[in-house]
Amino acid sequence: MRGGRLFIALMLAPELVVLALFYAYPVFQNLAISFTDLYLLRLKTGGNWIGLDNYRELFHSPEFGHVLFNTVVWLTIVSVVLRLLMGLGMALLLDSSVLKRLRLATAAKLAILVPWATPPIVAVVVWRWMLDAQNGIINAVLVKLGIVDNPVAFFADLRTVWPSVVTVIVWNTVPLIALSLLASLQSIPEELNEAAALDGASRWQQFRHITLPFLMPTITVLSLMSVFWTFNNFVYVWLSTGAGPGTFTNVLATEIYIKAFVDFRLGYSSAVGIVMALVMAAFGIVYYRFVATRELGESL
Amino acid sequence: MSKWMLRVAAAIFGMVAAFAPALAQQTVNLTFRFNDTEEKEMRAALDQFEKQNPGIKVTLQRIGWRDARDQFLREAAVGQGPDVVHVAQVWVKEMGQAGALQPLNDLIKQAPLTNGFSDFMAQELAQNKEGRIYGLPWTTDTWAMVYRTDLLKEAGVTKLPETWAELHDVSAQVKQRTGKTGFGFPAGGSASGAIWFLANCYWWSNGKAMVVQKPDGTYGMNLTTADVVDSMRYVKSFLTEGHNPTSNLSASDAHDPSILQALVNGQQAIATMPPNTYKQVLEMYATANPGKPVPFVSGPFPKGTVTRTSMIGGRMLGINANSKHPAEAWKLIRFLASEPIFTQYYTTQFPAQRSLLKNVNWSPELKGFAEQLGYARTWGPYSDGPAPIGAMWNATGRAFSAALSGQRREQDAAEELLQAVDKLMKTRSQ
Numbered sequence: 001m002r003g004g005r006l007f008i009a010l011m012l013a014p015e016l017v018v019l020a021l022f023y024a025y026p027v028f029q030n031l032a033i034s035f036t037d038l039y040l041l042r043l044k045t046g047g048n049w050i051g052l053d054n055y056r057e058l059f060h061s062p063e064f065g066h067v068l069f070n071t072v073v074w075l076t077i078v079s080v081v082l083r084l085l086m087g088l089g090m091a092l093l094l095d096s097s098v099l100k101r102l103r104l105a106t107a108a109k110l111a112i113l114v115p116w117a118t119p120p121i122v123a124v125v126v127w128r129w130m131l132d133a134q135n136g137i138i139n140a141v142l143v144k145l146g147i148v149d150n151p152v153a154f155f156a157d158l159r160t161v162w163p164s165v166v167t168v169i170v171w172n173t174v175p176l177i178a179l180s181l182l183a184s185l186q187s188i189p190e191e192l193n194e195a196a197a198l199d200g201a202s203r204w205q206q207f208r209h210i211t212l213p214f215l216m217p218t219i220t221v222l223s224l225m226s227v228f229w230t231f232n233n234f235v236y237v238w239l240s241t242g243a244g245p246g247t248f249t250n251v252l253a254t255e256i257y258i259k260a261f262v263d264f265r266l267g268y269s270s271a272v273g274i275v276m277a278l279v280m281a282a283f284g285i286v287y288y289r290f291v292a293t294r295e296l297g298e299s300l
Numbered sequence: 301m302s303k304w305m306l307r308v309a310a311a312i313f314g315m316v317a318a319f320a321p322a323l324a325q326q327t328v329n330l331t332f333r334f335n336d337t338e339e340k341e342m343r344a345a346l347d348q349f350e351k352q353n354p355g356i357k358v359t360l361q362r363i364g365w366r367d368a369r370d371q372f373l374r375e376a377a378v379g380q381g382p383d384v385v386h387v388a389q390v391w392v393k394e395m396g397q398a399g400a401l402q403p404l405n406d407l408i409k410q411a412p413l414t415n416g417f418s419d420f421m422a423q424e425l426a427q428n429k430e431g432r433i434y435g436l437p438w439t440t441d442t443w444a445m446v447y448r449t450d451l452l453k454e455a456g457v458t459k460l461p462e463t464w465a466e467l468h469d470v471s472a473q474v475k476q477r478t479g480k481t482g483f484g485f486p487a488g489g490s491a492s493g494a495i496w497f498l499a500n501c502y503w504w505s506n507g508k509a510m511v512v513q514k515p516d517g518t519y520g521m522n523l524t525t526a527d528v529v530d531s532m533r534y535v536k537s538f539l540t541e542g543h544n545p546t547s548n549l550s551a552s553d554a555h556d557p558s559i560l561q562a563l564v565n566g567q568q569a570i571a572t573m574p575p576n577t578y579k580q581v582l583e584m585y586a587t588a589n590p591g592k593p594v595p596f597v598s599g600p601f602p603k604g605t606v607t608r609t610s611m612i613g614g615r616m617l618g619i620n621a622n623s624k625h626p627a628e629a630w631k632l633i634r635f636l637a638s639e640p641i642f643t644q645y646y647t648t649q650f651p652a653q654r655s656l657l658k659n660v661n662w663s664p665e666l667k668g669f670a671e672q673l674g675y676a677r678t679w680g681p682y683s684d685g686p687a688p689i690g691a692m693w694n695a696t697g698r699a700f701s702a703a704l705s706g707q708r709r710e711q712d713a714a715e716e717l718l719q720a721v722d723k724l725m726k727t728r729s730q
Contacts, residue, residue, distance in 0.1 A: 040370060041398040041688070043377035133547030134558050134567075156488070156549030158705055242490040245549050246702025246713075261370040262491040263691040 027277075034271040040264035047267050054271035063247060063255075068279075071231060071251040074162045079169045080226045084219065086170060087177025094178065095185045109179075116175035123172040124239040131155060131164055155241055161249055169236050173229075177222055184218040185211070220292055224284070231280055252276045326355055328628045331382035333361040335368045335615075336576070338646060345645040349635045356628050366492055369690065376400035376620055383623040384632055387435060389425045389614050390683045396434030401618040403432040407630040413637070419653045422612060425683050435616035436633055437652035441574050442610045442676040443497055443554075443601070444668045446581070450595040451569035454478050460599040464502065464534065467570070467602045471543040474569040481568040482543035484559055487535070488552035489701025491694040495535070495552075497611065498572065499696055502531045504677065505604025510692060510721060511685045519685035521721060528714035532703045539704055549705050552697070555580065563596075564588060572601070574613065575669045576648035582665060598668025600675060612676045614652055687724035695720040 034054055038047030058064055090112065099105040115123070130138050131154040139151035154164040188211060196206050234253035237243060243250040243258065250258075252272060260269035334342050339362050346358045361382055363371060369391055375381035377400070387395065395401045408417055413436075417423065420437040427433045445467075447460060452470070455477040461467040471482025486494045503509055503523060512522040538544040551558060554573040562568035564584045573581075582594055601610045617636060619629045635641070639659070642651045651657055662670040682689050699717035702708040708716070 040373050041394055043373065044399050132558065133545060134562065151545075151547065153545070153547035153549060156546055156705065158707060241550065242488065242552065244489040244698070244701045245705030246489055246698055246707040248702070248705065248707045258491065258694065262694045264370070264373075264688060 030270050030273055033267055034274050036267045037265075038267040038270075040260070040266055043266075050267070054268045055275070057268065058271055058275065063250070066247070067250050067252055067255050070162075070249060071253075072279075074166065074249075075169075075233065075237065075251050076227055076231045078162075079166045079173075079230055080223065082166065082170050083174050083177050083226060084223060086174045087181055087222075088215075088219075090174065090178035091181035091185055094182050109182075112175045112178055115171050116173075116179075118172060120172055120235045121239060124168055124236060127164075127168045127171070128155065128240060156245055158245065158248055161241060161245065165237060165240050165249060168240060169230065169233075172236075173226070177226070180218055180222055181215060184215050188214045224287055224292065227283065227287075228280060231283075232276070252279075328356045328625045329359065330356060330384065330623075330625060330628055330632060331359045331361055332384045332632065333363055333368070333372070333382035333386060335363055335365045335386045336646075336649075338648060341645045341647075345636070345641055348640075349632060352635070353628075353631065356631070358632060372620075373398060373400055376622060379622045381620045381622060383620055383625060383629045385618050385620060386438075387616050387618055389422050389435075389437065389612075389616050390679050390689050392426050392435035392616050392618060393428055393683060394688065395618065396428060396432065399621055401434040402621040402623070402626060403434060404436065404619065404630070405431070405433050407619075407626060408433065410627075411630060411634065413634065415653060415655045419655050421652050421654060421657075422614060422616075422678055424680070425678060426616060435618040436637060438615045438617045438637060439646075439649040440612060440614035440652040440657070440673075441576070441650055442612055442669065442672050443501070443572055443574050444578075444610065444672040445599045445601060446563070446571045446573055446578055446668075447597050447599060448563060448566065448569045448595055449597055451478055451480055451566060455569070460597070461602055464505070464602045464604060468534070468537060471538060471570060472541060475541070475543045478569070480566070481545055481562055483538055483570040483572075484544050484548055484562055484568040485535075485538070485572060486551035486553055486556050486559060487539060487544065487549045487701065487704050489697040489699075490552035491690070491697065493552035493693075493697040493701070494554045494572075495700045496693045496696050498535065499531055499700060501601050501610050502534065502604065503527065504609045505601065505607055507604070507606040509681070510696070511681045511687065511725075513681045513684065519681055519725065521718065521725070523718065525711065525714045525718060528699075528717060529710045532700060532710040532714060535700065536704050536710070549701065560584065566595075575650065575666060578666070578669070579648045594665060596665050598666060598672075600668055600672040608675050610672055610676050612673070612678045615649075616652075685725065687721060691724050692721055695724070 033047065035049060035051060036047030037050050037053075093099065094105060094108055094112070099108055118126075130136050133139055133151040133153045133156075136151070136154075138154075139148075142148045143151060152160055154160045192210050193206050196210060201209070232253060234251075234257060237249055237251050238254050238257065241249045243254040253276070256269050256272045256276070259265045259272060332346065336342075339360065343360050346360055350357060365388070368385075368387070372381055372385055372387070373395065376395075376398070381400075385401070387401075392401065396403070413419070417433065417436075420426075421440050422437045423433075426435045426437060445460070451474060452460075455470075455474040457470050457473060461470045467483060474480060474482040485498060489495070500510065506527070508527050509522050511519055514520055539546055539549070547558065548556075554571070555577045559568065559571060560577070560581055563571055563581050578596075578598060582596060585594055585596070601608050617633045619626050619633070623629050637651070637653065639651070639656050642649065642656060642660075650660055660670075679689065682692070695717055699708075699713045699720075702716075703710045703713035707713075
């Protein structure tokens with residue numbers, strides 16, 4: 001028995017070493033830096049231990065609440081909810097008999113791959129040009145149709161900047177959700193809907209009581225993954241607005257970058273990173289405890 | 301394998317082992333990291349250098365200015381990075397103090413510069429208080445105002461604006477009479493945004509400055525909340541009155557494509573920019589309108605209550621503290637600072653040597669830049685003082701952008717900016 005355990009431990013050891021090197025070491029290193037005043041111009045000499053000063057400064061910063069709100073509400077909740085709703089809608093459309101009858105299902109599936117295959121930097125550049133106030137096609141159309149009198153500076157106007165950023169994120173990421181849900185939709189046995197229809201269930205009742213319960217495990221996993229991807233995302237906000245105008249679209253990821261590579265405060269920046277990781281860990285635990293165990297009970 | 305084949309293999313291996321170190325020693329491989337867009341021209345210059353120095357090969361690396369500073373600092377801290385780096389003048393001292401750049405004093409002694417180090421402008425930004433020289437000033441420039449003459453004429457403007465108030469009025473007149481943009485400047489708040497230059501030129505011309513050296517040698521601010529609010533309101537008036545489109549709130553660079561296009565297409569009458577960007581505008585116009593006279597002139601910055609001024613900017617070249625070939629790197633730097641580089645390859649820039657600058661033939665369109673150089677000042681105390689310029693630059697850009705976009709009241713944005721800079725100065729003084 002003991003020999004068996006030793007054998008298992010030996011077999012697991014390389015993997016544990018790899019995990020420790022690739023995950024645990026950077027996390028602990030980052031944690032250690034967050035308790036120092038490490039400065040990019042003093043990287044060679046290292047930082048001085050300052051205890052919890054970086055965390056105190058962060059929590060007392062007037063910007064922290066605003067940055068956290070932007071990250072949680074605009075960047076994460078709004079974009080993830082929109083992504084899931086639009087992804088579900090697109091999956092249902094792609095699975096509908098209408099598209100199949102018109103022989104458009106395959107073409108639609110291929111078309112939906114285009115935004116997904118577009119790298120985020122290209123997506124942002126394309127959308128910046130389309131939404132540009134001087135040369136953008138969207139403004140040209142809006143003015144031509146008389147919807148607006150003057151071109152709208154989408155990425156500069158406080159009323160439109162967040163919706164514009166969210167539009168880019170959703171456009172670029174919704175295909176993955178749509179295709180994942182489509183795969184789940186296609187695994188629902190046809191007989192269930194046929195039986196329900198025979199029993200007089202309406203289309204909505206079929207969707208509510210058959211389709212949605214079948215999709216819930218996929219939606220649960222996609223929600224969790226989407227939240228992690230989006231909450232930690234830096235690219236969309238930084239490339240589209242640079243966290244501006246002012247600090248209006250600043251999120252935790254851009255705050256980390258600004259503090260580390262503009263202000264050179266690596267210690268403070270690490271503290272922001274640790275807080276970010278803790279927020280995500282807390283979300284993961286709550287989500288696992290209350291949602292995932294219910295929806296994916298058997299598989300967890 | 302037969303015995304003779306083994307013998308041949310052993311002989312080849314022996315020869316390679318014997319001669320490889322000698323061969324490797326013959327060629328020194330240098331890496332030069334260059335941050336401007338003239339990659340093709342710089343490669344041609346380096347090819348010329350390689351011809352003149354057969355034992356040295358130079359790999360040209362390109363990186364954008366936005367990432368150049370922190371990328372090099374990160375690399376240098378772990379013993380990596382290119383041999384020769386292209387840096388902004390105001391970065392040099394801090395990079396030297398950080399141990400990222402090596403002192404050039406001994407190299408200058410061993411292989412002196414043609415007209416000596418004193419021939420170079422902005423020397424004070426290259427050396428620390430102990431006299432250690434960390435960079436060689438390479439290029440120099442200053443920003444100036446750029447005007448589209450046909451639009452000014454159409455608007456009935458007969459002379460270039462002399463003061464900030466006149467600039468505002470001319471800008472409004474252009475908008476009113478032509479419907480085109482007047483003074484279109486990038487008003488975005490990115491960490492390296494152009495609003496920093498405009499704000500400082502405005503403050504300096506009115507006798508104010510974000511950082512000054514006091515008589516006792518310490519550093520402080522000569523800027524009140526009212527001063528900052530005044531500058532914010534002045535800049536904001538162009539946006540609220542519509543002379544500068546609000547879309548420029550998302551533009552941060554003088555070379556933002558929308559601004560350059562507007563100038564070239566005749567949709568904008570006035571701008572401010574460094575000479576290399578202006579030369580791009582002139583080239584773009586000439587390409588789009590072959591044979592037509594160029595409808596642009598440049599002029600100095602408007603006067604404030606005290607003077608008219610702008611900043612002497614430019615680039616330097618430094619040698620990575622980790623370079624294994626400092627002598628060859630210095631040879632490359634001396635080559636890059638020679639006159640043919642500025643007359644044949646890197647023609648959008650002006651040399652930092654006074655002796656070469658005298659020989660520059662300023663075309664009529666560039667006269668304003670030549671005039672402005674006479675009024676320009678260095679960053680001096682900003683660079684010597686305790687707060688890093690990059691952090692002040694970022695804080696200023698954010699504060700202006702917040703005020704201009706309406707995210708904050710001017711009063712609040714100004715107070716926050718001054719508090720942030722004060723904190724930076726105190727923290728870094730400790």
